[in-house]
Amino acid sequence: MWPPWTQRAHAGAPLRRKRLRGGSVLPGFGLSLGFTLLYLGLMILIPLSTVFLKTATMTWSAFWQTVSGPRALAAYRLSLGASCAAAAINLVFGLLVAWVLERYTFPGRRLIDALVDLPFALPTAVAGISLATLYAKNGWIGRWLDPLGIEVAYTRLGVVVALTFIGLPFVVRTVQPVLADLDPEVEEAAASLGAGRWQTIRRVIFPELLPAALTGFVLAFARALGEYGSVIFIAGNMPMKSEITPLLIMIKLEQYDYAGATAIALVFLVVSFCLLLLINLLAWRRGRHLREGAA
Amino acid sequence: MAGAVPALARERPEARRGALTEPRWVRWLFLGAALLFLGFFLFVPLALVFAKALADGFRAYVAAVREPVALAAVRLTLITAAIAVPVNLLFGLAAAWAISKFHFPGKNVLITLIDLPFSVSPVISGMIFVLLFGARGFLGPWLAAHDVKIIFAVPGIVLATMFVTSPMVARELIPLMQSQGNDQEEAALTLGASGLQTFFRVSLPKIRWGLLYGVVLCNARAMGEFGAVSVVSGHVRGLTNTMPLHIEILYNEYQFSAAFAVASLLALLALATLAIKSLIEWRARR
Numbered sequence: 172m173w174p175p176w177t178q179r180a181h182a183g184a185p186l187r188r189k190r191l192r193g194g195s196v197l198p199g200f201g202l203s204l205g206f207t208l209l210y211l212g213l214m215i216l217i218p219l220s221t222v223f224l225k226t227a228t229m230t231w232s233a234f235w236q237t238v239s240g241p242r243a244l245a246a247y248r249l250s251l252g253a254s255c256a257a258a259a260i261n262l263v264f265g266l267l268v269a270w271v272l273e274r275y276t277f278p279g280r281r282l283i284d285a286l287v288d289l290p291f292a293l294p295t296a297v298a299g300i301s302l303a304t305l306y307a308k309n310g311w312i313g314r315w316l317d318p319l320g321i322e323v324a325y326t327r328l329g330v331v332v333a334l335t336f337i338g339l340p341f342v343v344r345t346v347q348p349v350l351a352d353l354d355p356e357v358e359e360a361a362a363s364l365g366a367g368r369w370q371t372i373r374r375v376i377f378p379e380l381l382p383a384a385l386t387g388f389v390l391a392f393a394r395a396l397g398e399y400g401s402v403i404f405i406a407g408n409m410p411m412k413s414e415i416t417p418l419l420i421m422i423k424l425e426q427y428d429y430a431g432a433t434a435i436a437l438v439f440l441v442v443s444f445c446l447l448l449l450i451n452l453l454a455w456r457r458g459r460h461l462r463e464g465a466a
Numbered sequence: 467m468a469g470a471v472p473a474l475a476r477e478r479p480e481a482r483r484g485a486l487t488e489p490r491w492v493r494w495l496f497l498g499a500a501l502l503f504l505g506f507f508l509f510v511p512l513a514l515v516f517a518k519a520l521a522d523g524f525r526a527y528v529a530a531v532r533e534p535v536a537l538a539a540v541r542l543t544l545i546t547a548a549i550a551v552p553v554n555l556l557f558g559l560a561a562a563w564a565i566s567k568f569h570f571p572g573k574n575v576l577i578t579l580i581d582l583p584f585s586v587s588p589v590i591s592g593m594i595f596v597l598l599f600g601a602r603g604f605l606g607p608w609l610a611a612h613d614v615k616i617i618f619a620v621p622g623i624v625l626a627t628m629f630v631t632s633p634m635v636a637r638e639l640i641p642l643m644q645s646q647g648n649d650q651e652e653a654a655l656t657l658g659a660s661g662l663q664t665f666f667r668v669s670l671p672k673i674r675w676g677l678l679y680g681v682v683l684c685n686a687r688a689m690g691e692f693g694a695v696s697v698v699s700g701h702v703r704g705l706t707n708t709m710p711l712h713i714e715i716l717y718n719e720y721q722f723s724a725a726f727a728v729a730s731l732l733a734l735l736a737l738a739t740l741a742i743k744s745l746i747e748w749r750a751r752r
Contacts, residue, residue: 175564195568197651198661203564208559213581214629219582221604222590264503271500284502285744289508292736294685294690295588297712297729300717301511304518311514312506336507358486368488392575393649397587400710406716417589417693424593424697429602436590447585451578 179225193423216267222440224432237434242410247438249327254395257334262388266380272343273350290339295400302333303405318404325407330415333401339393344381345387353379386453397439507509515733518726531731532725538704539712539728540618546695547688548707550627555686558635559677563669566643567651580636588693592626595698600627618700623708626694631687637678643727646672675746686739690732 226234237243272284290298296372306313313323323329361371399417407413414422416439422466423432485525487493520527531537561580565573583591597603599616609616616622635676650672654664686745692710699706709728 195648197567197648197664198655199563199665200568204568204570205556206560207576207580208565210560210632214625214632215579218598218629219586221594225597231490238527242473249559264500266706267496268500268504270667271497274487275497277497281744283504285740286508286512286675287504288740288743289512289736292686292690292739293518294686294692294710294729294732294736295511296692296713297690297736298511298730299514300725301518304722305511305514311510329720332507335671336511339507362486366484372488393585397590399587399589399696404714409555417587420587420589420593421693422699423650424596426587427602429600431596432593433597436587439587440590443585443587447581448577451574 179381186459187415193280219440222433222437223327225429226437227321229430229434233430234434237431238438242414243416243435245411246414246416246419246435249330250396253327253330253334253415254328254392256331257338257395258388259464261329261342261391265339265387265391266319266346266384267347269343269350273347287341288345290337295398296404298336299333299401299404302336302401303329306332306405320404324405325413326405327413329405329407331407334398336396337398337401338395341391341394342387345390349380349383382453382457386450386457389446389450389453393443393450396446398445486641515726515729519730520723521726522723526723527727527730530547530721530727530738533618533724535704536712536724536728539707539709540709542623543689543709543746545620546624546627547685549624550631550688551579551681551685553628553678554632555635557632558637558639558680558684560637562635562643562673565640565650566646567747577640580640581633588630588691589697591630592694595622595629597624616704617696617698619706622698623695623706627688627691630691630694631684634687635677635680638676638683642673642676643669675749679743679746682739682742689735713745717742 217283229237268287272280272287304310306329308314308322308324309316310324316323321328323332357375358371361375362368366374371392397417399415399421402415406415406418408418416435420432420436420439422436423429444446488496493623496680562574564570566579598615599603599609600606600620601610601617603617616625648666652665655661659667689708691708692714695708696714698712699708699711700714701707701711709732713725713728713732716722716728717733
């Protein structure tokens with residue numbers, strides 16, 4: 172694998188030792204991997220394991236009663252539903268924004284392109300108070316929606332608005348590079364074979380974008396599911412109505428109901444880990460697809 | 467084939483453009499819809515932060531920012547970031563070095579574990595430290611006996627922030643270093659450079675822009691973290707309130723322009739982060 176002269180330079184090192192060093196002549200394998208594992212263990216895995224340990228102290232019936240109580244069920248439903256709605260909005264408009272940024276030229280395109288990442292960089296509390304003020308009945312946007320009978324702030328719709336903001340960059344940023352790499356010859360071929368523009372988009376371009384768009388959708392959905400800071404300001408936080416699951420966990424913690432909080436957190440963590448698995452699976456399949464395409 | 471297309475284009479420019487782009491009204495419609503969406507969800511919320519911050523005039527803005535409690539929140543936020551960012555920088559470098567330069571079994575599992583904090587809700591990220599170090603947590607009695615306070619104190623805030631921001635640098639560096647390969651480091655080593663020399667003279671210059679972006683992003687997240695910090699902080703004014711928590715308190719007390727004044731500082735930080743990102747990308751393109 173390595174050029175022969177590098178092996179000669181290290182011919183003194185026994186072969187076994189080399190294999191232990193990760194099959195590379197570079198130094199620092201033990202140190203870097205050791206530090207990585209130590210930090211992961213102490214900072215991430217041990218703290219996370221407390222959720223499982225704490226839940227294990229509950230009886231099965233107490234656990235079941237907590238995680239399937241009506242208030243918890245309402246919170247799951249809102250969290251899943253609002254996250255799904257927000258991710259769907261971002262799927263449609265993310266495709267549109269990626270298309271416009273990649274295909275059209277207009278003044279300010281670069282600036283807008285840079286600002287798409289704002290939800291990654293803006294603290295969630297800032298986004299929360301801004302959206303709540305904006306979409307309140309007397310807010311800049313809310314006052315135009317109020318006569319139409321649309322209430323956003325302090326309703327479930329407000330939750331969707333906040334989660335849409337949070338998930339906005341994901342679809343745009345997964346679709347954009349695919350769109351940029353798309354070979355123009357494919358479109359030219361479709362056009363020269365008599366396809367109309369709409370047919371070309373629907374039958375040629377869209378299938379290419381779909382895997383990336385779906386990855387973006389799942390990423391936005393996963394991000395929205397756990398979101399707390401931006402939602403609580405705009406949601407109204409009424410139990411059974413506009414209370415998201417992270418808020419329910421927070422309320423139980425504030426009431427020192429640690430077992431109840433961890434039980435709901437455990438359910439939520441399992442859902443999140445399944446989503447993470449799905450994301451990695453999608454990424455792996457896309458990677459394989461790309462590798463096969465290149466070969 | 468590729469040469470023939472421009473010739474065709476010169477012959478019938480109108481026909482070609484018609485086949486390869488949308489009609490003019492569709493383009494306007496797409497552009498308008500995209501800008502309207504971004505306006506409602508991005509630009510107007512951003513503009514509102516600054517407009518509301520200055521709603522009571524510039525003097526009120528300065529007064530709100532220079533209030534002792536606000537300054538204490540700024541100081542705590544800076545301290546938290548000053549600890550969390552360097553530690554995660556070290557972690558990111560170590561993880562990226564191990565993953566990109568060596569082959570070992572379970573590498574994909576390791577990458578997934580590094581990403582794990584991203585998929586944990588911020589509230590749960592804070593909660594796990596309460597379960598571990600809180601008064602009724604696993605280590606609570608031992609900590610109380612030794613008079614160490616972690617939860618509802620600064621160490622808890624730092625720990626929760628470190629947890630939430632731990633993947634930021636690693637996730638920027640791993641794909642970058644994987645794509646760069648080992649050739650240059652191997653050349654340096656065979657020419658007699660020591661391990662540290664190779665790292666500082668060869669590896670570090672190659673990744674400096676990616677590293678800078680990772681650090682900037684990590685810093686933005688560390689300073690802006692709300693949910694996790696909110697669980698472990700206890701909200702003691704002037705002592706355990708970071709800037710986002712201070713914003714929440716001001717907002718809930720209806721001191722809107724003061725809340726937005728502090729928020730505008732964090733919004734400026736976010737804009738600076740995006741500016742640095744654009745600068746790095748612009749450099750990479752050149």
